[in-house]
Amino acid sequence: MSSSTAKITTTSVRKIMIVEESFDPLKTQADYQRESMSGKTDYGATANFVGTMRDFNEGDDVLSMTLEHYPAMTSKQLNEIVDQACSKWPIQNTLIVHRVGEIFPAESIVLVSVWSAHRNAAFDGCRYIMEALKHQAPFWKKEALIAGDTRWVAENTKGE
């Protein structure tokens, strides 16, 4: 089946995980692929985006970060974002993993994985989901600076 005739569906397979512990993004991705796509041979492209915590922001050294969310709305919004992506590209499967709680530099904050028959849908779908998550999913970051004070991140930048 070519990408132009592949069925676009808003009920595609997906898994959304909000986790409180540090996670290994590529192991999580591989485990989920094994669990959800075993026996499948029609996917030819997988795009993964991993967001990692930096130790600097706005010119300051950051010690740690605390991520808060609105649980009931988070899963609803992320499901809607996946539905939107699935209505635009022939996506076969999606995995979103997002950390909450206290997080330290070099730990993964977010993983978005998208499986499709061809790379365009995988790349474009993954980027779309990540950008929409950044601007629609109800998560908030509070930074603890090396200098000793704390501050809320005011807003996410557009597609940088």
Add this chain to the structure above:
Amino acid sequence: MTIKVLYFASLREEIGRANDQFQFSEEQLLSLDVVQLWQHATGKTSFPEQLLVAINQEYKDQKALINDGDEVAFFPPVTGG
């Protein structure tokens, strides 16, 4: 007629609590919108430009009307990912 109001992140810290529950009469709820609920809940007269609102976990604008049993959340711009 009960309305639950939630506050998140910097707004929760500024207000000093995570949620409120308010009782309104049927008549009051006929025309209660988001801005009026914000003023009632926080005592603030202005509605911050960047403030986001969700009713029953769906984004809404400040003109949206409130219904009995709604869960209304106020929060600053989101910063996940």
